[in-house]
Amino acid sequence: MIAKTPLPPYYAVIFSSTMSDNHDGYSEMADLMVKLAEQQDGFLGIESARDEIGITVSYWKDLESIKNWKMQSDHKIAQKNGNSDWYARYKVRISKVERDYEFER
Amino acid sequence: MIAKTPLPPYYAVIFSSTMSDNHDGYSEMADLMVKLAEQQDGFLGIESARDEIGITVSYWKDLESIKNWKMQSDHKIAQKNGNSDWYARYKVRISKVERDYEFER
Numbered sequence: 035m036i037a038k039t040p041l042p043p044y045y046a047v048i049f050s051s052t053m054s055d056n057h058d059g060y061s062e063m064a065d066l067m068v069k070l071a072e073q074q075d076g077f078l079g080i081e082s083a084r085d086e087i088g089i090t091v092s093y094w095k096d097l098e099s100i101k102n103w104k105m106q107s108d109h110k111i112a113q114k115n116g117n118s119d120w121y122a123r124y125k126v127r128i129s130k131v132e133r134d135y136e137f138e139r
Numbered sequence: 140m141i142a143k144t145p146l147p148p149y150y151a152v153i154f155s156s157t158m159s160d161n162h163d164g165y166s167e168m169a170d171l172m173v174k175l176a177e178q179q180d181g182f183l184g185i186e187s188a189r190d191e192i193g194i195t196v197s198y199w200k201d202l203e204s205i206k207n208w209k210m211q212s213d214h215k216i217a218q219k220n221g222n223s224d225w226y227a228r229y230k231v232r233i234s235k236v237e238r239d240y241e242f243e244r
Contacts, residue, residue, distance in 0.1 A: 035229050036155045036192060046153060046234050047197055049185050050141045054244065081155050083188040087141060089196060091153055124140050124201065125241040128233035129151050136230040 037079025039091055042131045044078055045094045051089050051124035061121045067107060074103045093131070100128060142184025142198055147236045149183055150199040155194050156229035172212060174240045179208045198236070205233060 062083075071077050071092055076099020082090040094100045106135070158165070162196020168188075176182050176197055187195040199205045 036157065036228060039232075042232075046151070046232060048151060048153065048236075050196070052141065081192060081194055083190050083194045085188050087186060087188055087189065089186055089188045089194045091155070091194060092216055108176075121242065121244070123141060123241070123243045125239060127144075127151060127236045127239040128145075129236040131153075131232045131234040134230060134232040136228070137226065138228045139226070 036136075037081050037091075039078050039093050039131075039134070041135055042129050045096060045100055046129045047092045047100055048127040048129060049090045049092070049098075049119065049124065050087060050127075051090075053106060054120055054122045056119050058119075062069045063120075064119050066110070070106065070110060074106065075099055095126070096104065097128070140186075140242075142186050144183050144198050144236075144239070147238055149203060149236050150196045150205055151234045152205055153198065153232040153234060154195045154229065155192060157227045158194075159225055159227045162226050163224075171215070173209065175215060178209060178213065180198050180204055180225075182208070183228070202233070213234075214243075223231065 068080055068082075071080060075097035077095035078095060079091045082088070082092065092103075094103070173185055173187075176185060181200035183198035183202060185195065185197045187193070197208075199208070
């Protein structure tokens with residue numbers, strides 16, 4: 035679903051990825067990552083879609099909460115499997131949302 | 140594909156959407172929008188994925204180029220069909236990319 039975020043400013047972490055041939059355990063780990071993120075202080079929402087590439091955008095209150103999540107998530111992913119197993123390539127962009135608007139039918 | 144963007148700072152427009160039942164002409168229009176965006180001054184790249192929701196992130200040099208694209212795209216979409224036909228809901232977030240990093244196997 036489209037995340038219900040508060041009024042800007044807030045932060046967006048744009049995670050774009052292509053998968054390797056090894057998908058073992060990926061979907062379980064992705065679900066777990068969302069659950070863990072939701073428990074983090076400063077978490078505002080998450081959106082995710084995948085076809086040829088995957089795009090996951092998570093929204094955060096500030097840079098501090100993103101930093102805390104990075105430390106938490108890196109730790110958990112490392113414990114589980116080693117995060118680079120699943121990805122052929124990924125790019126992470128940390129951005130500050132300055133303005134937003136929406137349409138609903 | 141994952142967009143090859145220059146060093147930050149630059150801007151990201153995060154467009155998240157859910158579709159209505161009417162998909163007539165949508166795919167052709169989406170392809171045309173990408174072609175038009177690529178011709179705009181300040182366009183840096185675009186990434187798109189759709190499953191339950193669609194996420195399209197376009198990257199731009201500055202706010203001015205985003206504003207020019209919005210005027211251009213609104214115009215073209217309006218000429219074609221009326222943009223709200225296809226979407227049940229959408230949200231647009233204008234954000235400034237402050238930092239990025241990547242991994243490649």
